[in-house]
Amino acid sequence: MSARSALATAPWRAWLARRLPRAAAVRLDRRTLFVLPTPLGLAFLGMAGLLWLLGANYQNGVVHAMAALTAALWLASVFHTFANLAGLEVRVARMGAAFPGEPLAVVVELSRGDSRPRRAIRLAFPGGEGVRVDLAEGQPLACATLAVAARRRGIRRPDRLAVATTAPFGLVRVWSQVLLAGEGLVYPRPAAVPPRHREGRGEGSAGAGDEAFAGLAPYRPGDDARRIAWKAWARGAGLHVQRFAADPVQPTWVDWEDHPGLPREARLERLCGEVLARLEGEGAVGLRLPGIEVPPGVGPAQRARLLAALARFEAPEDEGDG
Amino acid sequence: MAEAVPRPAAFWLAAAATVAVAPFARHLPLWAVLVAPLAAGFHLALFRRGRAAGGRWLPALALGACLAALALEFPRWRALEPMASLLLAAFGLKFLELRSTRDAAALVLLGFFVAAVLPLFAQGPAVGLYLLAVALLLVASLAALQLGGGGGRGVPLRLAARLLVSALPLALVLFVALPRVGAFWSVPSPAAVTGMGDELVLGEVAELSRSAQVAFRVRFEGPPPPPAERYWRGLVLSRFDGRSWREVSWGHGEGVVAWAGQEPSWWRRDLVLAGPPRVYEVFLEPGGGRHLYALLGSRMLTPGTGMTRLQTAVALPSPAGRFRYRAEYRSVVAFEAGGLPDVRRRIELALPAQGNPRSRALAARWRAEAGSPEAFLERILEHFRRHFAYTLRPPPLPPEDAVDAFLFETRRGFCEHFAAALAFMLRAGGVPARVVIGFQGGELHPTEGYLTVRRYDAHAWTEAWLAGRGWVRVDPTAVVAPDRLTLGLLGLLGAEQVLAEEPVALERLRHLPGIERLRWALDTLDYAWGRWVLGYRGVQGELLGRLFGALPPRWLLLPALAALLFALLLAAALALPLARARAHPADRLFERFCRRLARVGLRRVKGETARAFCRRAAAQLPELAAAIAAVDRHYEAARYRGAEASLAALHRAVVRVRPGGPFLQKRLRPANLERKKGLD
Structure with a gap:
């Protein structure tokens, strides 16, 4: 691995950035794959040399033949190892979201147009744990979940991903360093919320059973599935949820304008803290940012919507470690 | 590399070691030959019970015993037999220290060396088969090390066989072209066999x-x-x-x-x-x-x-x-x-x-x-x-x-x-x-x-x-x-x-006719082996001279390189599948979609993702936005989520994208397209 860190110098990175710029998907082929012997491969070649020496010293043709065979095995193993990666297409299927300092999930997908089995492929982001992927014969694609570090709020692009294999013989290492398109969200770091903001909740609480029906509202992801108006759906009117009088008519709004004077990031961190605090309650929570309004809602989907809006707001992009 | 040795790898290593040392039984003391199979069996038996191979005292004790036996067996050390016995014993004892994949890799290299020592004692054509068999098993061990515990039982052997087949032409070229030099230093030879007396x-x-x-x-x-x-x-x-x-x-x-x-x-x-x-x-x-x-x-x-x-x-x-x-x-x-x-x-x-x-x-x-x-x-x-x-x-x-x-x-x-x-x-x-x-x-x-x-x-x-x-x-x-x-x-x-x-x-x-022919066939093989493999050093110059005699010596590099290149290409062809991988069917449908849009001048830019292209196309052709969005959605599903049903949906979506006005629309009726599906 020290050889690789030696390669991670600035000229190498610059060359790599030209050779393999960020792309939606990278097809691994002659242009994108690199080959180097492994330590075992070097030892193997050294052994072939020793056998040649043995053959010369003993003037023994069979030992010479054995030396030629071992050298040929090494050379041929280059092609076999290359074939283990060649033709694969790598892309990021999706990325998760995380708070700064947390690992951000990256689902990497390997697909191919043939059906040969692919074995022991290692995927790793710099500094991260590697993941082994195998593609059985005929299996069209395989996914692996890796993680990059979520750093600052905004949009997180994947780091340069190392795709490598030494299989099937361990004598050479074929690898590529691909920079893939993808979009992960890094939420603002939630700031501690002063108590008065915790109190500002919508009045009324959802009691069960005694509410009066108040009409239908279009279904939004995150709405309580038990309240879906199936009859309306059966009529072909689309998905609606029933609204009851006991529902919080007065949703709470978390508003950008509530915190004048703070710099943008600090403001967002404050808003984030508030959103999280309010979501712990039972009322619907909405968000107002300059030019953006997230209507009130409840549940984990609403939480994701709110946090995503905060993450995307005038989002700085973290291009990742190219 | 400090991972535990997968069990299949240990198995293939044991098989390789046993085959590698077996023919030495004719030339070396039996105890030296038996070290490797016994130690390998010991390792496998302990492995089964989920324990690491021998403790610290066992390898030390076994090494001491082997050295003592060597000292007793051979009065002088600077001869081939004691050195080969030592090599075999060391090879076998390494099985008692087989803990990590690094140890296993060292065993593989040692195994190649052990196999290459046999020709110093025996050189018949059978030795060639022996070397191929040992190489096959050792490469299978390497493959098993890489694959870990997974995969079928025979997979390492199959992989090894494929490698061996693709390596043989290369080995031939290397054998023919590699320079033969005289001995660098004097080496101990096997004890003389009594021949014609003086x-x-x-x-x-x-x-x-x-x-x-x-x-x-x-x-x-x-x-x-x-x-x-x-x-x-x-x-x-x-x-x-x-x-x-x-x-x-x-x-x-x-x-x-x-x-x-x-x-x-x-x-x-x-x-x-x-x-x-x-x-x-x-x-x-x-x-x-x-x-x-x-x-x-x-x-x-x-x-x-x-x-x-x-x-x-x-x-x-x-x-x-x-x-x-x-x-x-x-x-x-x-x-x-x-x-x-x-x-x-x-x-x-x-x-x-x-x-x-x-x-x-x-x-x-x-x-x-x-x-x-x-x-x-x-x-x-x-x-x-x-x-x-x-x-x-x-x-x-x-x-x-x-x-x-x-x-x-x-x-x-x-x-x-x-x-x-x-x-x-x-x-x-x-x-x-x-x-x-x-x-x-x-x-x-x-x-x-x-x-x-x-x-x-x-x-x-x-x-x-x-x-x-x-x-x-x-x-x-x-x-x-x-x-x-x-x-x-x-x-x-x-x-x-x-x-x-x-x-x-x-x-x-020899009075049986079939046997007589067989006898001569074997003799011919033996002769060819002796001429082309064993005595090749003498033949090399003459052969190369006859083949490329007209070339001046400095140009001899050319045919050698050409042969090497040819063998490399052959190895590559054997390693990589010959047929070009067909494009994914979803990609072919998307290509068709792109061709349709190209008729009205919308071309996908190099490096543009499918999604970005669809968005751009939808923005430029608002009347087709819905159809283009469907293509994007179904392409995504068919290509990357492996959804078979989406492929049909993608096809329907693609044929619905008809840019270029009523004239084209009339010609490309869905009914016609359905019939032409197979041709596209």
């Missing part, structure tokens, strides 16, 4: 060697000499001390040896030759001592070899193991006919002061009765013809006065007895004489035309120096048993008697 003691060896092992093979350029002329001279024995005949050492000086490419002045004086020179090539098999064999009247062509004034071939340094040399021979009209120098004459006539009185008396009487040396010689041969019999199991002779005992009492023997007795009689009668040992005859391959000379073709004959004629070959065996020359020993006595030492030799079954 001396001849009448009656000491009661029986002739009856091994069917090949001594050497000869390839003639042109027709081979008739059987009766195939006398392969090995040593000329002139010094007789009453018991044994020995060589007189004349050294390798310029006055004694005509080295290849030289023609010293004595050469023309000694030999009167006739006829055109005919080239032959000898492939000497190992185990026959360090002698070279040549026909009378030969001149050596291979550098480093030469012919002595005694008409025997020598090489400097003397060959160990296999050796190949070329020579040309012509018919000899006269050999040292001009007279013998006094020193030589005295040596060729010398007899001890006493011993064998009856033979001496007989020789003196017959010489006196015969008018000439020729008549004297005839008289002795006539005596042999009448009263002597050829046998491979002669009665034992006493150490004292052995010639008397043979000539007057037992009167039965083989070539050595007749040759030594005749030489004694001739010297006793004042005719210079000596014994020549070597081989006589050989078997001609029915189709390939080369001659195979086996150990049982070993022969001894006499040379007498006659005034005016020089040295004349006299073979008393031919007089006693003329068939020995024309039919060979096997023809004369039958396989039963000759091959007593080799109960399973194919030569025993």
Whole structure:
């Protein structure tokens, strides 16, 4: 691995950035794959040399033949190892979201147009744990979940991903360093919320059973599935949820304008803290940012919507470690 | 690399180790051979119970035991056998320390080395198969290390077989083109196998060697000499001390040896030759001592070899193991006919002061009765013809006065007895004489035309120096048993008697037609192996010269590189699937979608993702936005989520995208498109 860190110098990175710029998907082929012997491969070649020496010293043709065979095995193993990666297409299927300092999930997908089995492929982001992927014969694609570090709020692009294999013989290492398109969200770091903001909740609480029906509202992801108006759906009117009088008519709004004077990031961190605090309650929570309004809602989907809006707001992009 | 060794890898390693050491059982002490299988079995057994291989004390103890056994077994260390035993023991003991994949990789490398040591002991074609088998199993171990515990049982072996097949053409090119150099330093050789002795003691060896092992093979350029002329001279024995005949050492000086490419002045004086020179090539098999064999009247062509004034071939340094040399021979009209120098004459006539009185008396009487040396010689041969019999199991002779005992009492023997007795009689009668040992005859391959000379073709004959004629070959065996020359020993006595030492030799079954063909096929294989693999160093220059002789030496690199390139491409073709992978069906549909949009000038930019292109297209063609969005959605699902149903949906979505106005729309009705689906 020290050889690789030696390669991670600035000229190498610059060359790599030209050779393999960020792309939606990278097809691994002659242009994108690199080959180097492994330590075992070097030892193997050294052994072939020793056998040649043995053959010369003993003037023994069979030992010479054995030396030629071992050298040929090494050379041929280059092609076999290359074939283990060649033709694969790598892309990021999706990325998760995380708070700064947390690992951000990256689902990497390997697909191919043939059906040969692919074995022991290692995927790793710099500094991260590697993941082994195998593609059985005929299996069209395989996914692996890796993680990059979520750093600052905004949009997180994947780091340069190392795709490598030494299989099937361990004598050479074929690898590529691909920079893939993808979009992960890094939420603002939630700031501690002063108590008065915790109190500002919508009045009324959802009691069960005694509410009066108040009409239908279009279904939004995150709405309580038990309240879906199936009859309306059966009529072909689309998905609606029933609204009851006991529902919080007065949703709470978390508003950008509530915190004048703070710099943008600090403001967002404050808003984030508030959103999280309010979501712990039972009322619907909405968000107002300059030019953006997230209507009130409840549940984990609403939480994701709110946090995503905060993450995307005038989002700085973290291009990742190219 | 510090991971635990997967169990399949340990299994394949154990198999490889067992196969690798097994053939050493014929050459090394059994305990050294058994270390590896036992230790590997031990490792596997412990592995099953989920424990690491032996503790710290076990390897140390086993190493101590092995070293002690080595010290007991071998008095001296600087020989091949103790070193090979040490290598085998170390290889085996490593199994007791097999903890990580790094240890396993070290074992694989050691295994290759162990396998490559076997050819120092044995070199038959079977060794080639052995090396391939060991390489296969070792590579399978490497594959099993990479794959870990998963995969099918036979997968590592299949992968290894594929690697081996793709590597063989490359190996061939490397073998042919890699430079062969001389030894860098002197190395210990295997203990010498007894071959033809350097001396001849009448009656000491009661029986002739009856091994069917090949001594050497000869390839003639042109027709081979008739059987009766195939006398392969090995040593000329002139010094007789009453018991044994020995060589007189004349050294390798310029006055004694005509080295290849030289023609010293004595050469023309000694030999009167006739006829055109005919080239032959000898492939000497190992185990026959360090002698070279040549026909009378030969001149050596291979550098480093030469012919002595005694008409025997020598090489400097003397060959160990296999050796190949070329020579040309012509018919000899006269050999040292001009007279013998006094020193030589005295040596060729010398007899001890006493011993064998009856033979001496007989020789003196017959010489006196015969008018000439020729008549004297005839008289002795006539005596042999009448009263002597050829046998491979002669009665034992006493150490004292052995010639008397043979000539007057037992009167039965083989070539050595007749040759030594005749030489004694001739010297006793004042005719210079000596014994020549070597081989006589050989078997001609029915189709390939080369001659195979086996150990049982070993022969001894006499040379007498006659005034005016020089040295004349006299073979008393031919007089006693003329068939020995024309039919060979096997023809004369039958396989039963000759091959007593080799109960399973194919030569025993040679009367069966199928077996005879098989025997020759195996012999051809052996010959080809010897010529192309074992003795390749000598053939290499000649072969490359014949193939690319017209090229100047510096251009020789070109065909070598071309061959290497070709082999590399072949290996690549064998490793990578030949057929180009077909594009994903979703990609093909998307391509079609792109072609449709290209008609109205919307082209996908290089590097633009499918999604980005769709968004751009939808923005430019708002009337098709819904259809384009459907293409995007179904393409995503079909291409990346592997959804089969989405493929059909994608197809429907793509045909709905009809940019370019009503004219095109009319032509591309969905019904037509459905029918054309297969053509797209």
